[in-house]
Amino acid sequence: MTLPPLPLALRFVVVVAAVVVFCIIPVVLTGCYPSSSSSSSSSFLRPLFLSISPISLSTATIKATAATITTTDSSPSTSTTAAAHFGVNTNSDKNSQDLRVEDEDEDDDSIPQVLLITGATGRLGSKLYFELQEKMKKQQQQQYQNQQHHNPIVEVRALVRNITKAREVLQCTHCDASEGIYLGDVTDPTREGGLMTATQDGKVTTVLIAAAAGIATSPTMIKAIEFDGVVNSVRAVAMNAKSSFLPNVVLCSSMGTTQLPDTNGSGSGGHGGGDAFQAILHWKLNAEAFLSSSGIPSSIVKPCGLDDRLDHQNYTLFSGHFDQPSSNHGVTRTNVARVMTEAAGMIMRNRNNNNVPHHRFDLCSKPGPPITDYEKLIQDSRWEWEK
Numbered sequence: 001m002t003l004p005p006l007p008l009a010l011r012f013v014v015v016v017a018a019v020v021v022f023c024i025i026p027v028v029l030t031g032c033y034p035s036s037s038s039s040s041s042s043s044f045l046r047p048l049f050l051s052i053s054p055i056s057l058s059t060a061t062i063k064a065t066a067a068t069i070t071t072t073d074s075s076p077s078t079s080t081t082a083a084a085h086f087g088v089n090t091n092s093d094k095n096s097q098d099l100r101v102e103d104e105d106e107d108d109d110s111i112p113q114v115l116l117i118t119g120a121t122g123r124l125g126s127k128l129y130f131e132l133q134e135k136m137k138k139q140q141q142q143q144y145q146n147q148q149h150h151n152p153i154v155e156v157r158a159l160v161r162n163i164t165k166a167r168e169v170l171q172c173t174h175c176d177a178s179e180g181i182y183l184g185d186v187t188d189p190t191r192e193g194g195l196m197t198a199t200q201d202g203k204v205t206t207v208l209i210a211a212a213a214g215i216a217t218s219p220t221m222i223k224a225i226e227f228d229g230v231v232n233s234v235r236a237v238a239m240n241a242k243s244s245f246l247p248n249v250v251l252c253s254s255m256g257t258t259q260l261p262d263t264n265g266s267g268s269g270g271h272g273g274g275d276a277f278q279a280i281l282h283w284k285l286n287a288e289a290f291l292s293s294s295g296i297p298s299s300i301v302k303p304c305g306l307d308d309r310l311d312h313q314n315y316t317l318f319s320g321h322f323d324q325p326s327s328n329h330g331v332t333r334t335n336v337a338r339v340m341t342e343a344a345g346m347i348m349r350n351r352n353n354n355n356v357p358h359h360r361f362d363l364c365s366k367p368g369p370p371i372t373d374y375e376k377l378i379q380d381s382r383w384e385w386e387k
Contacts, residue, residue, distance in 0.1 A: 111245065112154040113348065114203040118186050118195075118233055119211030120158030121169045124252060124306070127337040128210055129170055132156045135341060151205075151348040157198055159184050159211075186211050186229030187221070195236045202242030206344045207233050208250045215276050222276065226283035227290070234296055248347040249291060249298040250340050255362050257285040257302070258323045292358055297351060299343035299378075300360035305330045316368030319361045319381035326366040339363055342374035 115132055119125040136153040143152065157180040160166040166175050175181045177197070184194015186209075198204070213225040230251065237247040261278050291298045307330035317335055318326070343359075350357045361381035371377060379387075 111151055111205060111348070113151050113205045113344075114155045114157065115153060115344065116157040116159065116198055116204045116207045116237070118159045118207065118209050118229070121160045121162065121165045122210055122212065123308070124212070124333045124336060125158075125210035126169045127333050128208060128340055129156065129158055131337045131341045132208075132344075151345070155180055155203075157182060157204070159186070159195060159198055161185055186232050187224040189232040189236055195232060196240070199236045199240040202240050204237050204240070204247055205245070206248040206250060206347065207237050208252075208340055208344060209233055210252050210340075212252065213280055215280075217276065217280075219276070219279055222279045223283050226280055227287050230287040231290060234291070234294055238294075238296060246296055248344065248351075249296050250344050250347070251287065251291060251298065251300045252336060252340060253284045253288055253300050253302045253360070254281060255302045255304045255323050255364070257281050257288070288360060292360075297347050298358050299340075299347055301336065301340055301343060302360060302362045303331050303336045304362070304364035306333055306336065308332050308334070310365065312365075313370050314367065315365035315370065317363065317365050317371050317374075317377055319363055319377055321362055321381070323362065326364050329364065331363060331365045335365065336363065339374055339377065343378060346375060346378060 117125055117129055117132070120129050132153065133156050136156060139152050158166070158170060159182050160170070160175075161183070163175050163181075163183055166172055166181055170181065172179045172181050177193075182194055182198040184191050184198065186195060189195045199207075209230055211225055211229050213222045217225065234249055237249075241247060259281070288300050291300065304326075310330050310332050312332040312335050315332075315335075317331065317339070347357055359378075359382070361378065
């Protein structure tokens with residue numbers, strides 16, 4: 001027997017009911033699903049609605065993934081991190097969450113900088129310490145004014161050999177890890193509280209090596225400081241890195257490494273210090289070779305004679321290669337510290353552009369107006385095929 005056709009009004013009711021059941025209800029329930037307070041009934045019904053509502057499948061799948069991550073750890077920090085990664089609004093109104101999947105590279109490129117200085121109480125290291133501290137403070141002030149930095153400096157650490165000297169030179173109060181001060185020696189990486197302790201949390205992004213031997217240093221210690229100390233510093237930060245991000249290195253080396261040993265008996269090429277000077281240059285050059293083959297992004301600054309008697313306000317810096325100094329053959333430690341500070345920032349910026357750099361250049365000065373664009377100074381030292 002053939003049933004009579006349904007009245008028009010009844011047909012309309014059936015269509016509306018179908019839309020509500022198969023479209024509207026699934027969207028409402030899946031939109032609420034990321035909330036940890038969702039009822040068991042909605043969790044039970046959700047797979048059914050997803051199976052019959054392909055329109056909401058992709059959105060609900062992403063929401064379920066975000067919900068899984070945010071609920072695997074009850075700590076607020078874990079939940080917040082996961083929510084931020086997926087762009088989930090974590091305000092109290094769970095029903096009005098705004099879900100969007102951000103480009104993963106956007107957050108991965110931003111890495112807060114924790115910088116470690118070796119030889120921090122030395123004449124160069126101390127200037128470098130204060131330069132980096134000042135840069136960190138300026139960035140913090142700019143952040144208060146909503147001027148964001150891509151890789152902000154969040155901590156400056158110092159490896160020192162003497163706490164009393166650190167208190168005098170670096171003006172620390174407690175002079176311990178709470179202030180980023182670590183008692184140790186680059187020649188003894190296993191010393192408790194020293195190099196390994198300063199890097200063991202895996203947060204150090206750049207180590208700036210200012211530790212150096214003097215003319216009066218014994219041949220054994222020259223190698224231990226100039227070569228072994230560099231290897232120890234790199235090994236400490238690289239082996240303690242807790243992610244795929246390998247830390248950077250900024251090394252203060254020296255000009256003069258192209259010179260052959262002097263045969264006139266002085267052994268110093270006219271610089272004084274005899275065999276000790278040649279030994280220092282020899283091990284500095286070996287440290288540079290080690291860095292170039294280490295796979296670690298690095299910047300090697302090779303200053304001419306360090307001379308703080310030169311007024312850095314009345315000298316123009318210039319960079320180059322192949323030991324071509326000015327007739328003055330001198331540069332202040334203040335300027336070297338400023339260039340090393342800029343080099344550390346440039347490495348991070350270059351890495352953000354998928355460029356893993358290794359760069360070395362000579363640095364010297366000559367009478368003339370001071371420069372303020374240290375980035376251009378370093379860029380000018382790049383080879384013509386790099387420009």
